[in-house]
Amino acid sequence: MNIAMKVFSRYISKHLLSFIGLILALVILNIAAFAFTFYNAVSKNFGSISPQNMLKQVAAASSSNGLTNEAERMIITNSLWAMYLNMEGSCNWTVNLPEEIPTEYSIQDIAIFSKGYLKDYPVFVWSDANGLLVIGYPKNSYMKITSNYYPIDTVRKIPLFFLGIIVFDLLVLFLAYSRSKAQISKNTEPIISSIAILSEGKSINLSVSGELSEIADSINKASNIISHQNTARANWISGVSHDIRTPLSMIMGYADRIVNDENASSRIKEQAAVISRQSIIIKDLVQDLNLVSKLEYEMQPLRKENIRLSKLLRSYAIDLINSGLPDFYSLEINISPDSESSMIECDTKLITRAVNNLVQNSIHSNPKGCTIILSLQIIESKLLLTVRDNGIGISVEKLEELKNKPHYMESTDDRLDLRHGLGLLLVRQIIEAHHGTIEIESRLQQGYKTNIYFSGNPRP
Numbered sequence: 001m002n003i004a005m006k007v008f009s010r011y012i013s014k015h016l017l018s019f020i021g022l023i024l025a026l027v028i029l030n031i032a033a034f035a036f037t038f039y040n041a042v043s044k045n046f047g048s049i050s051p052q053n054m055l056k057q058v059a060a061a062s063s064s065n066g067l068t069n070e071a072e073r074m075i076i077t078n079s080l081w082a083m084y085l086n087m088e089g090s091c092n093w094t095v096n097l098p099e100e101i102p103t104e105y106s107i108q109d110i111a112i113f114s115k116g117y118l119k120d121y122p123v124f125v126w127s128d129a130n131g132l133l134v135i136g137y138p139k140n141s142y143m144k145i146t147s148n149y150y151p152i153d154t155v156r157k158i159p160l161f162f163l164g165i166i167v168f169d170l171l172v173l174f175l176a177y178s179r180s181k182a183q184i185s186k187n188t189e190p191i192i193s194s195i196a197i198l199s200e201g202k203s204i205n206l207s208v209s210g211e212l213s214e215i216a217d218s219i220n221k222a223s224n225i226i227s228h229q230n231t232a233r234a235n236w237i238s239g240v241s242h243d244i245r246t247p248l249s250m251i252m253g254y255a256d257r258i259v260n261d262e263n264a265s266s267r268i269k270e271q272a273a274v275i276s277r278q279s280i281i282i283k284d285l286v287q288d289l290n291l292v293s294k295l296e297y298e299m300q301p302l303r304k305e306n307i308r309l310s311k312l313l314r315s316y317a318i319d320l321i322n323s324g325l326p327d328f329y330s331l332e333i334n335i336s337p338d339s340e341s342s343m344i345e346c347d348t349k350l351i352t353r354a355v356n357n358l359v360q361n362s363i364h365s366n367p368k369g370c371t372i373i374l375s376l377q378i379i380e381s382k383l384l385l386t387v388r389d390n391g392i393g394i395s396v397e398k399l400e401e402l403k404n405k406p407h408y409m410e411s412t413d414d415r416l417d418l419r420h421g422l423g424l425l426l427v428r429q430i431i432e433a434h435h436g437t438i439e440i441e442s443r444l445q446q447g448y449k450t451n452i453y454f455s456g457n458p459r460p
Contacts, residue, residue, distance in 0.1 A: 016177045023173065049078050051124040051142070054135055058082060064130040066093050079138055081121075085110070086131040101136070116144045194219050198226060244286050252279045302347045302433060309344055309351075309383065309454075310335045313374050316352055320359065328369025331359075336377040344383060344454050346434050354430040357423040358387040358450050365448065366391035379453075388449035393442045402440065 054074075061071035064084060072095050075082050081096040083103070089110065091103040100119050110132065114125045118134075122142040126133040194206045194216075204223045206216045258264050258272035317333055325331065355374070362372050370391035377384050394402070402424070431438045431452055439451040 016180060020173055020177060051135070051137070054078075054080070055124055055126040055133065058135060059126045059128065059133055062133065064092050064128075067095070075135070081136045083134050084131055085134065092131065098136075191216065191219065194223075198222060244282075248279055248283055248286070252276055252283075255279060302350070304345045304347055306343050306345050307348055308341060309346075309385065310340050310342070310376055312348060312352060313355070313376060313385075316355055317374065320356075326369070329363060329366075330371045332371060332373045334373060334375040336375075339376045339378045339383060342376075342378065342383055344434075346454075347430075350430045350433070354427045354452075355385075355387060357427050361423060362387070362389040362391060362448060365389075365394075370447075383454040385452040385454070386449065387452075388447060390447040393444050393446050393448050395444050399440065399442050 058067065058071050058075065061068045062084065064086060067082075075095050081094070081098060081101070083094040083097055083101070084092045085105060086092050089105040089107065091097075094103065097103075098119070098121070101121070105113075113123055114132075114134075117123065118136060120139050121136040122139075122144055123134055123136045126135075190206060194204045197204045198219065204219065206219050206223075255272045255276040259269050259276060261269075264272070313333060313335070317331055321331060359372055359374075362370060366389060370389045372387070372389045375384075375386045375388075377386075427450075428438055434454065436452055436454045439453075441449040441451070
């Protein structure tokens with residue numbers, strides 16, 4: 001899945017997850033509202049003055065003969081009343097008893113009010129060895145259901161029922177989310193992929209039917225425009241490169257003649273030598289520009305052949321030394337035994353060009369000299385080619401800019417950033433054309449290192 005598809009998937013997922021999050025938030029809010037609404041009732045019903053707790057406290061502080069002052073004060077303070085009935089149904093003592101409440105009861109009377117109400121007062125009873133403690137609460141304070149009943153098995157299943165409902169709802173929401181995401185991805189993936197390819201400056205031919213067909217037509221039109229622009233740009237660069245060669249060759253020829261002219265003064269020869277060297281740099285830049293353009297727009301045919309990369313590196317090193325490498329530069333080659341006979345399918349000239357660009361980068365970046373090391377090894381079934389030096393290196397900030405900031409040939413910003421870096425761009429494009437990857441490491445005063453990984457299993 002490409003970057004654009006990941007971004008779009010995150011966008012869709014974000015909104016769908018927001019929907020689920022909203023539902024969960026509502027559930028939590030409902031629970032909180034329920035708890036807030038019934039907090040007082042719960043705290044009272046199960047607090048210190050609840051019937052169960054009040055019975056325990058009064059029973060502990062009383063007997064058939066009376067109760068403590070503290071217990072009596074607690075009953076009066078909470079607007080309750082109490083009485084103690086002996087075995088004959090007569091009151092041994094009362095506290096705050098309403099006038100309408102009798103003080104003598106039969107067994108039948110006690111059996112009736114102990115389950116519910118006494119003169120519309122909800123009453124609660126506590127029995128001991130000597131009699132019955134009765135505590136009455138104000139009218140309309142409690143509702144006692146005396147006629148309804150439910151099987152205990154049914155009551156026990158109620159929590160499981162609600163848990164099952166919640167699990168079912170969450171499962172339905174998750175399935176709806178997954179189905180929606182899959183459907184959206186299926187319908188939009190071709191379009192997102194096409195847009196990602198267009199963003200890389202490549203052409204695409206998209207075929208989509210249904211509601212999104214108009215978008216597909218627009219993408220195809222944009223693709224045709226980009227294709228024509230790329231072709232025109234590549235042809236223009238190729239034409240300019242060709243037109244520069246003739247006058248540049250003349251400049252180089254005249255400069256060489258002046259350098260070799262015995263009648264010319266030493267100063268003029270030095271200036272001519274500078275012109276010659278700069279002309280060579282311009283020539284190399286023009287060649288790099290032309291090659292970068294062709295690779296960028298896939299107009300450069302790759303002449304691949306099976307070669308031993310170790311042999312290529314040694315041949316390059318010999319040519320470089322024979323070309324007159326200054327004494328303050330040293331070149332080393334480290335090839336591991338397992339990579340000695342490894343072969344890859346590549347364009348020999350382009351791979352050599354990439355290695356040379358990296359080596360020349362080390363030379364130009366270290367005018368006072370350095371050691372350049374070319375190494376080859378096999379790492380996790382990949383052939384790793386490394387070009388590194390022990391020179392001055394670059395800062396972390398410059399390294400991040402080099403990795404992340406697009407070259408002006410790739411930039412879509414109207415504010416053209418005319419950084420050079422054409423050699424490194426060419427290296428990257430050559431490696432990508434061979435389905436490899438490139439990594440750069442560097443620190444100030446710790447040298448510069450480029451790792452090139454070739455995919456696939458290197459064949460011995």
